[in-house]
Amino acid sequence: MNSQVNLQVSSTVTATAPAQGTEARFAYRALSFRRRLILAGLFCLLLASFVVDLMLGPARYSATQVLDALLDPAGVPAALRVVIWDIRLPVALMAVVTGASLAVAGAQMQTILNNPLASPFTLGISAAASFGAALALVFGVGLLPIAADYIVPINAFLVAMATALLIHVLSQSRGVTTETVILLGIALVFTFNALLALLQFFASEQALGAVVFWMMGSLTKASWSKLAITTGVFVLSLPFFFRHAWALTTLRLGDDKAASFGINVRRLRLEIMLLVSLLAAVPVSFVGTIGFIGLVGPHIARMVIGEDQRFFLPASALAGAAILSASSVVSKSLIPGLIFPISIVTALIGVPFFFSLIMSSRKRAW
Amino acid sequence: MVSLALKGVGVSYGRRMVLQGVDTPELRGGEVVAVIGANAAGKSSLFRRIAGLVLGTGQVSISGNSIVAGRARPSACYLPQDTAVNAVLTVYESILLAFKQGGSWSVSDAELRRIDAVLRELEIEDLAFRGLGELSGGQRQLVSIAQTLAREPDILLLDEPTSALDLHRQFEVLSLVRRLAHERRMLVLISIHDINQALRFADKVMVLAHSRLVALGAPREIVTPALLADVYGVRARVEVLDGDQPHVIVEGSVKHAA
Numbered sequence: 001m002n003s004q005v006n007l008q009v010s011s012t013v014t015a016t017a018p019a020q021g022t023e024a025r026f027a028y029r030a031l032s033f034r035r036r037l038i039l040a041g042l043f044c045l046l047l048a049s050f051v052v053d054l055m056l057g058p059a060r061y062s063a064t065q066v067l068d069a070l071l072d073p074a075g076v077p078a079a080l081r082v083v084i085w086d087i088r089l090p091v092a093l094m095a096v097v098t099g100a101s102l103a104v105a106g107a108q109m110q111t112i113l114n115n116p117l118a119s120p121f122t123l124g125i126s127a128a129a130s131f132g133a134a135l136a137l138v139f140g141v142g143l144l145p146i147a148a149d150y151i152v153p154i155n156a157f158l159v160a161m162a163t164a165l166l167i168h169v170l171s172q173s174r175g176v177t178t179e180t181v182i183l184l185g186i187a188l189v190f191t192f193n194a195l196l197a198l199l200q201f202f203a204s205e206q207a208l209g210a211v212v213f214w215m216m217g218s219l220t221k222a223s224w225s226k227l228a229i230t231t232g233v234f235v236l237s238l239p240f241f242f243r244h245a246w247a248l249t250t251l252r253l254g255d256d257k258a259a260s261f262g263i264n265v266r267r268l269r270l271e272i273m274l275l276v277s278l279l280a281a282v283p284v285s286f287v288g289t290i291g292f293i294g295l296v297g298p299h300i301a302r303m304v305i306g307e308d309q310r311f312f313l314p315a316s317a318l319a320g321a322a323i324l325s326a327s328s329v330v331s332k333s334l335i336p337g338l339i340f341p342i343s344i345v346t347a348l349i350g351v352p353f354f355f356s357l358i359m360s361s362r363k364r365a366w
Numbered sequence: 367m368v369s370l371a372l373k374g375v376g377v378s379y380g381r382r383m384v385l386q387g388v389d390t391p392e393l394r395g396g397e398v399v400a401v402i403g404a405n406a407a408g409k410s411s412l413f414r415r416i417a418g419l420v421l422g423t424g425q426v427s428i429s430g431n432s433i434v435a436g437r438a439r440p441s442a443c444y445l446p447q448d449t450a451v452n453a454v455l456t457v458y459e460s461i462l463l464a465f466k467q468g469g470s471w472s473v474s475d476a477e478l479r480r481i482d483a484v485l486r487e488l489e490i491e492d493l494a495f496r497g498l499g500e501l502s503g504g505q506r507q508l509v510s511i512a513q514t515l516a517r518e519p520d521i522l523l524l525d526e527p528t529s530a531l532d533l534h535r536q537f538e539v540l541s542l543v544r545r546l547a548h549e550r551r552m553l554v555l556i557s558i559h560d561i562n563q564a565l566r567f568a569d570k571v572m573v574l575a576h577s578r579l580v581a582l583g584a585p586r587e588i589v590t591p592a593l594l595a596d597v598y599g600v601r602a603r604v605e606v607l608d609g610d611q612p613h614v615i616v617e618g619s620v621k622h623a624a
Contacts, residue, residue, distance in 0.1 A: 024485060024494040025478030028458055031495070032473075245471065250463045252453035256446040257510075259419050261517070262467055307454045310471050 042318035049325040094222035098283040103297025103320020105280035119294035120280035124188030132159030156285035164277030216341030217288035245309040367395040368520035374424035395551040400568035407574040417444035443519035464513035503530035
């Protein structure tokens with residue numbers, strides 16, 4: 001009976017109506033199967049990009065050498081092992097985890113605020129992190145008495161979280177719409193940018209260079225310990241999102257309907273906002289400002305797979321991870337021997353790609 | 367069988383009181399109660415209060431249990447007036463969401479059959495895999511009704527569910543709601559602006575005006591020219607058609623007559 005069901009080639013969000021006498025549940029099963037295939041395709045893309053990312057650098061290796069070094073470290077030359085395991089692997093994995101974290105954070109911000117413009121970047125969380133980092137870089141001011149190595153990321157994290165909480169508290173005020181929240185986010189972006197400019201004005205030449213470099217975002221700051229923290233936050237947040245997959249999908253039907261279907265909308269929104277703030281703030285505090293992923297990753301996922309969170313969430317994570325991993329590849333390929341700041345690459349590649357997707361898409365994503 | 371009773375129920379938004387002192391006798395499953403009244407009479411607020419979606423004064427009891435304000439009751443399902451959404455979901459998925467909350471990620475055949483049955487009942491199988499954003503206003507209303515029916519609630523609160531439907535669809539949907547209410551012993555509260563539709567399909571009529579309940583009872587007992595003048599400000603005759611059914615004929619505005 002499945003063979004009677006035709007799915008549209010152009011979009012996976014919809015399928016054609018079932019043929020006369022065919023129950024719609026078979027078409028639904030076919031649609032779910034197709035979405036699993038898309039997820040598998042996205043995973044393969046990510047895997048390919050990840051391997052290429054490991055191949056590229058001042059010394060170029062073949063895919064076979066990379067796979068040998070990964071699967072049998074003791075069996076390859078020491079130089080190859082050190083380059084892959086100690087230098088490139090943390091950076092390549094950081095690209096994957098950061099991309100996935102930012103995309104999931106963006107996806108859930110868009111879901112709970114019911115607005116396609118929501119992302120860590122547009123809500124001012126990234127700008128807040130930059131300001132916190134700049135405080136440490138320019139004045140050496142740490143918001144917590146901790147080891148000097150972690151002053152910058154901790155400052156970035158604390159200011160980003162405080163901003164996220166401020167956004168949440170204000171968004172709960174009476175009469176505040178999701179549009180107001182986005183406007184508030186834009187106002188915060190301008191405020192933190194102005195404060196950042198003020199810090200740069202007072203900064204020494206050396207500190208100014210450090211601030212600018214941090215703001216451009218760089219995966220080369222990655223280390224195994226930073227990767228472990230970022231991955232830990234990402235992995236620990238997933239079960240919560242998975243547990244609320246049905247409720248989060250239902251939020252998109254509107255607050256009244258979601259509440260009527262038994263969902264505690266207010267509480268869910270608070271919990272998700274806190275979690276996504278953490279998810280966005282941690283990677284940004286380690287690798288600097290990386291815009292665009294949190295906005296584009298979910299949009300691509302939504303276009304190819306729809307908004308059923310069981311598929312949308314992993315698709316967003318895979319799309320974000322693949323984009324940042326591919327950006328890492330490009331940042332190393334443009335000029336041999338030179339690694340471009342990652343946020344420049346994500347914007348330069350991502351924007352035209354995103355526009356082409358929007359213009360060629362026959363279905364509205366929002 | 368489910369029952370619903372309201373005692374001194376009121377709703378206010380800030381300092382603005384939209385509903386106060388609503389008392390009803392026990393309304394029982396198997397009945398269709400049409401809630402009528404002018405715009406902003408408090409019909410939606412009453413539904414939201416019964417569903418537990420807004421805070422308020424007084425007591426709402428479902429089958430003898432007082433409901434916790436601010437928390438939805440699984441047994442009561444509210445269909446809001448505004449059903450426009452921009453979610454990238456199919457109609458089929460949106461109906462699944464109506465009853466699939468929490469629990470497993472996998473969807474059983476029984477759950478899918480439940481959706482198929484609702485689609486068949488409303489004759490909207492052809493919409494199953496259309497995106498929600500592609501639907502017309504009337505189709506959106508049908509899908510929303512499908513979602514509410516799929517929940518199989520004991521109390522169904524339908525807020526102007528037929529306002530965007532053509533005459534044929536209005537008749538079909540209201541007939542279906544009436545049949546299901548009787549078959550499943552479900553209590554249906556439905557707000558409709560077309561008073562003749564309300565009189566035709568409802569077992570009882572509840573009239574709201576001036577933020578209060580002004581009448582509740584069988585259609586032919588309570589719908590009178592005086593009530594219509596008070597609630598809607600119109601001059602109207604009430605005729606009784608075949609089958610003992612009252613029918614309202616509006617002749618003009620009370621204001622113009624004065």
